[in-house]
Amino acid sequence: MSMNVSDFVWHRLQEWGLKRVYGYPGDGVGxxxxxxxxxxxxxxxxxxxxxxMAAFMASGHAKFTGEVGLCYATSGPGAIxxxxxxxxxxxxxxPVVAIVGQQARTAIGAHYQQEVDLQSLFKDVAxxxxxxxxxPSQIRHLIDRAVRIASTRRxxxxxxxxxxxxxxxxxxxxxxHGNTHTGLGYAGPAQLPKDELLRKAAAVLNAGKxxxxxxxxGALGATDEVIAVAQTLQAGVAKALLGKAVLPDDLPWxxxxxxxxxxxxxxxxxxxxxxxxMIGSAFPYSEFLPKPGDARGVQIDLDGxxxxxxxxxxVNMVGDSAVTLRALLPLLNNKPESDWRRGIETGMATxxxxxxxxxxxxxxxxxxxxxxxxxxxRLPDNCILTGDSGSVANWYARDIRIRRGMMGSLSGSLASLxxxxxxxxxxxxxxxxxxxxxxxxxxxxxxxGLNVMITIxxxxxxxxxxxxxxxxLNNRDLNQVTWEERIQIGAGKTESTQSIPDFPxxxxxxxxxxxxxxxDDPEKLGRAWDEALAADRPVILECYTDPNVPPxxxxxxxxxxKNFVTMMPSEPELGSVLKNTFKQVFARVLPEKS
Numbered sequence: 001m002s003m004n005v006s007d008f009v010w011h012r013l014q015e016w017g018l019k020r021v022y023g024y025p026g027d028g029v030g031x032x033x034x035x036x037x038x039x040x041x042x043x044x045x046x047x048x049x050x051x052x053m054a055a056f057m058a059s060g061h062a063k064f065t066g067e068v069g070l071c072y073a074t075s076g077p078g079a080i081x082x083x084x085x086x087x088x089x090x091x092x093x094x095p096v097v098a099i100v101g102q103q104a105r106t107a108i109g110a111h112y113q114q115e116v117d118l119q120s121l122f123k124d125v126a127x128x129x130x131x132x133x134x135x136p137s138q139i140r141h142l143i144d145r146a147v148r149i150a151s152t153r154r155x156x157x158x159x160x161x162x163x164x165x166x167x168x169x170x171x172x173x174x175x176x177h178g179n180t181h182t183g184l185g186y187a188g189p190a191q192l193p194k195d196e197l198l199r200k201a202a203a204v205l206n207a208g209k210x211x212x213x214x215x216x217x218g219a220l221g222a223t224d225e226v227i228a229v230a231q232t233l234q235a236g237v238a239k240a241l242l243g244k245a246v247l248p249d250d251l252p253w254x255x256x257x258x259x260x261x262x263x264x265x266x267x268x269x270x271x272x273x274x275x276x277x278m279i280g281s282a283f284p285y286s287e288f289l290p291k292p293g294d295a296r297g298v299q300i301d302l303d304g305x306x307x308x309x310x311x312x313x314x315v316n317m318v319g320d321s322a323v324t325l326r327a328l329l330p331l332l333n334n335k336p337e338s339d340w341r342r343g344i345e346t347g348m349a350t351x352x353x354x355x356x357x358x359x360x361x362x363x364x365x366x367x368x369x370x371x372x373x374x375x376x377x378r379l380p381d382n383c384i385l386t387g388d389s390g391s392v393a394n395w396y397a398r399d400i401r402i403r404r405g406m407m408g409s410l411s412g413s414l415a416s417l418x419x420x421x422x423x424x425x426x427x428x429x430x431x432x433x434x435x436x437x438x439x440x441x442x443x444x445x446x447x448x449g450l451n452v453m454i455t456i457x458x459x460x461x462x463x464x465x466x467x468x469x470x471x472x473l474n475n476r477d478l479n480q481v482t483w484e485e486r487i488q489i490g491a492g493k494t495e496s497t498q499s500i501p502d503f504p505x506x507x508x509x510x511x512x513x514x515x516x517x518x519x520d521d522p523e524k525l526g527r528a529w530d531e532a533l534a535a536d537r538p539v540i541l542e543c544y545t546d547p548n549v550p551p552x553x554x555x556x557x558x559x560x561x562k563n564f565v566t567m568m569p570s571e572p573e574l575g576s577v578l579k580n581t582f583k584q585v586f587a588r589v590l591p592e593k594s
Contacts, residue, residue, distance in 0.1 A: 097158070101162070
């Protein structure tokens with residue numbers, strides 16, 4: 001069958017196993033638009049409302065499926081709009097291919113309408129591979145290399161196709177000098193470190209008496225192996241935020257998240273250990289790790305450039321987490337039960353009680369922690385959770401007790417606002433039979449969440465299970481930044497930058513033919529979640545919450561305390577801030593139960 005260039009692009013991507021593309025049309029990709037319509041029965045096209053959401057959805061698809069995410073956009077502004085979502089994928093090390101249009105080849109260099117130097121534009125986000133096609137016989141190797149490099153290096157790649165080229169007849173490259181002939185197939189990276197390194201790592205871990213493990217997104221496929229190693233070493237395990245789903249939170253020696261959004265037991269684990277094993281994580285905050293010299297270190301990562309980046313490791317191993325741990329396990333000595341492990345478990349049991357007491361403290365009108373606490377015990381099996389940046393990330397990290405079989409993610413290294421809803425859409429398209437729950441603040445909801453709800457309303461009727469819940473924390477404040485200014489700068493809330501308009505999110509859902517639920521009574525939160533989880537269509541659950549409940553760090557420094565005192569004279573909501581902070585800090589000793 002004869003094909004033009006556009007036909008071949010979608011055909012070749014399907015041969016690579018890609019089944020879904022997120023995008024938005026335009027005259028810069030007119031040929032690709034037409035060709036995409038022809039293959040709509042075999043390559044699912046999801047039409048977004050904004051190209052940034054297409055890139056976020058491709059990133060979310062890659063995170064939840066382990067496959068290459070695919071997005072496309074027109075030339076000029078469409079291509080520019082992709083960047084934030086593509087940087088999210090790049091910085092969280094997931095594979096995404098972007099196909100973008102360009103003005104006609106004859107117009108390039110003529111200051112033509114929508115002519116942007118796209119190779120320069122994408123040269124950072126797609127540093128491993130960005131190329132522009134000039135003749136039809138190039139297309140095969142450009143698509144092949146884009147997919148193969150994205151897969152191999154877990155990064156973003158980009159192919160730029162001028163719009164006049166898109167409608168030319170496709171040609172295979174001739175058997176002539178100056179041409180290349182690529183093929184399909186990706187075997188995967190080398191996954192097992194050398195035996196010598198495994199033995200060195202085992203010697204370090206066997207010698208340790210107080211072993212701490214930190215797992216990240218690179219360990220998501222190694223749950224059984226991490227459990228076996230932790231049990232053998234009698235270790236405690238903390239989780240980087242992107243690794244929240246690596247281990248279920250019902251294991252008594254799992255200490256939860258680490259870092260500013262983390263738990264006190266995770267802080268204690270890292271500061272008290274004598275041996276540190278880091279698996280599949282690029283956790284950025286070195287101050288939460290052991291002090292260099294206090295612990296011997298072993299690290300496993302598929303990307304050798306991430307080794308010894310956050311902590312000076314004694315043994316560094318490039319390898320797949322599951323494969324490497326399986327090879328390491330027979331070399332490890334079974335450690336006896338110890339005060340170290342018992343202390344971790346005791347500390348974690350106490351921490352869960354503290355979190356519950358904090359969540360049940362009264363606020364005006366709803367304590368945001370309780371929103372998450374009430375959901376946690378109602379989470380459906382195998383659900384998928386997406387979190388946004390902002391204060392919701394604190395409560396997602398701490399108060400949600402994830403169980404085995406669940407998945408969860410957010411914008412990790414980029415920490416971009418607005419990722420929760422496109423991630424949720426991507427999760428639902430990939431797994432239409434699973435319940436998906438997105439956690440988003442009102443700032444992110446106004447930025448682009450409302451936009452994505454239109455896309456959800458377009459596609460939800462095709463899902464086998466229609467339940468997608470978008471929980472909006474409506475606190476009328478860009479809350480995380482407000483608290484960062486209070487604690488890190490020592491300044492009171494700057495209302496001109498931090499206060500945002502109120503908006504009836506639940507009514508907006510109803511305008512779209514979805515379900516809207518509004519809640520401002522903490523005693524009715526459980527029933528509201530039950531109603532949302534039983535709905536026959538996607539839901540916006542709008543929770544009217546108190547912005548002045550502090551997201552307390554796991555360890556309060558002298559500098560934090562000093563800045564908190566310094567901000568008091570300039571804080572316009574000082575009474576509420578002080579009252580809520582006092583309740584949270586002294587949750588374990590206050591008698592309040594409501």
